[in-house]
Amino acid sequence: MRILLFTGKGGVGKTTAAAATALRLAARGHKTLVMSADPAHSLADALGGPPIGDRPTEVAPGLMAAQIDGLARMAQHWAGGSDWPALTAQLSAALSAGGLDPIVAEELAVLPGLDELMTLLAVGEEVAGGLYDAVVVDCAPTGQTLRLLTLPGVLDRYLERLYPTHQRMLRSLGLFGRARPGGGAASGDVRGREALALGVHRLHESLAALGRILTDPAITRVRLVLTPESSALAEARRASTALALFGYALDGVIVNRVIDDADLDFSQLPSWLATWVTAQRRGLADVTASFPDLPTRLVRHQGGEPVGVERLGQVADQLYGSGAEEIDPLAGPEQAALMKVVADGAEYKLCLALPHVQSADVTLNRVGDELAVRVEGHRRLVALPGLLSRCRIVGAVMAEGTLNVRFEPDPDRWPAELLRANASAQGPDA
Ligand SMILES: Nc1ncnc2c1ncn2[C@@H]1O[C@H](COP(=O)(O)OP(=O)(O)O)[C@@H](O)[C@H]1O
Numbered sequence: 001m002r003i004l005l006f007t008g009k010g011g012v013g014k015t016t017a018a019a020a021t022a023l024r025l026a027a028r029g030h031k032t033l034v035m036s037a038d039p040a041h042s043l044a045d046a047l048g049g050p051p052i053g054d055r056p057t058e059v060a061p062g063l064m065a066a067q068i069d070g071l072a073r074m075a076q077h078w079a080g081g082s083d084w085p086a087l088t089a090q091l092s093a094a095l096s097a098g099g100l101d102p103i104v105a106e107e108l109a110v111l112p113g114l115d116e117l118m119t120l121l122a123v124g125e126e127v128a129g130g131l132y133d134a135v136v137v138d139c140a141p142t143g144q145t146l147r148l149l150t151l152p153g154v155l156d157r158y159l160e161r162l163y164p165t166h167q168r169m170l171r172s173l174g175l176f177g178r179a180r181p182g183g184g185a186a187s188g189d190v191r192g193r194e195a196l197a198l199g200v201h202r203l204h205e206s207l208a209a210l211g212r213i214l215t216d217p218a219i220t221r222v223r224l225v226l227t228p229e230s231s232a233l234a235e236a237r238r239a240s241t242a243l244a245l246f247g248y249a250l251d252g253v254i255v256n257r258v259i260d261d262a263d264l265d266f267s268q269l270p271s272w273l274a275t276w277v278t279a280q281r282r283g284l285a286d287v288t289a290s291f292p293d294l295p296t297r298l299v300r301h302q303g304g305e306p307v308g309v310e311r312l313g314q315v316a317d318q319l320y321g322s323g324a325e326e327i328d329p330l331a332g333p334e335q336a337a338l339m340k341v342v343a344d345g346a347e348y349k350l351c352l353a354l355p356h357v358q359s360a361d362v363t364l365n366r367v368g369d370e371l372a373v374r375v376e377g378h379r380r381l382v383a384l385p386g387l388l389s390r391c392r393i394v395g396a397v398m399a400e401g402t403l404n405v406r407f408e409p410d411p412d413r414w415p416a417e418l419l420r421a422n423a424s425a426q427g428p429d430a
């Protein structure tokens with residue numbers, strides 16, 4: 001099972017690229033599902049066929065498609081449909097009963113981005129269903145996509161904080177292995193809380209699982225779509241930084257709407273077109289320079305809108321070749337680990353891939369056993385591996401798109417025998 005996510009600035013051709021890719025995958029015999037996660041759905045328009053609903057329907061041989069309706073799912077999810085405000089009240093009451101400050105409980109109950117969460121869970125559901133070889137996700141524009149992709153981590157932490165609360169609830173209700181005090185039948189109120197606690201527990205579990213799947217480069221790859229224009233490139237560069245920060249593997253860049261200038265006679269062109277073509281050439285050079293390690297595929301400006309199976313097939317030919325030259329759209333480059341720890345003499349180095357970033361743009365903070373990395377308005381808490389949690393930070397530097405944070409053993413927290421082993425490993429002269 002593989003998951004391909006297509007993202008980029010609004011209007012650059014994400015839906016077109018995702019639909020063309022999905023069609024090609026299906027044509028090559030992969031059981032494929034293409035899902036639109038952009039609330040402004042246009043997948044059905046791109047495919048040029050019948051309307052596409054919230055649940056997968058077949059749109060071409062071997063190709064299923066769905067346009068996820070996060071809001072509708074949210075309403076369904078909290079059964080009762082229209083009962084959303086009541087549920088919020090119930091949830092916040094349950095949270096404060098679990099020992100949480102009532103005001104905090106109220107805020108937590110109105111989880112922001114819940115429709116995005118539903119969208120993400122919908123993807124997770126299909127992935128878990130195991131019916132497909134490939135799931136192609138046509139994402140919303142970059143900013144929204146990043147919010148979506150950071151949800152598992154953020155909410156996981158969020159629920160982790162609540163965990164003691166709902167775990168305690170589950171335990172007191174006898175759902176965590178211990179018998180319910182008194183052993184009798186549960187009252188309606190208790191049953192409601194049981195269901196809620198179990199719901200939070202399940203949500204926590206499915207988010208954690210989905211987070212693992214989405215950040216596993218053997219399963220999930222992100223492809224950035226852009227046009228050869230400076231604003232689209234700037235957004236793509238920022239996206240690549242944020243994706244790396246949160247552990248998402250980028251495996252290709254698609255430059256769309258490239259004007260084929262091979263046979264153009266510049267002296268014959270109207271000046272606006274000549275200017276456009278020249279700017280595109282410069283833009284293309286900037287894209288290649290920005291992503292030197294990633295395969296960059298070009299799609300020509302098609303004249304009209306590439307809508308429908310046939311015209312999307314032409315786009316797929318440009319993306320993945322045709323005939324003997326054809327490659328499988330699932331193929332991508334080997335992924336280097338985005339984060340690793342290396343021993344460096346008596347020190348350790350935590351190396352975190354952060355492309356397109358200068359030292360001055362990164363802020364680091366140690367928060368207990370975590371390292372808070374803040375860059376361009378994004379913040380990630382990196383859980384320090386056991387070894388590093390017993391170290392203190394002695395320096396940090398950005399080099400060639402990698403943040404290197406230097407650690408040395410903290411004598412107060414480092415086990416004495418390890419400290420001795422370390423000293424002898426350095427030899428008598430150290
Ligand atoms: N290579 C291309 N040549 C011409 N028009 C294109 C090309 N790629 C996409 N389009 C058109 O541009 C518009 C936006 O494309 P779309 O794939 O919906 O972008 P996004 O999903 O990024 O918002 C659509 O009308 C689409 O048909």
Ligand SMILES: [Mg+2]
Pocket residue numbers: 014015016038042138
């Ligand atoms: Mg789109």
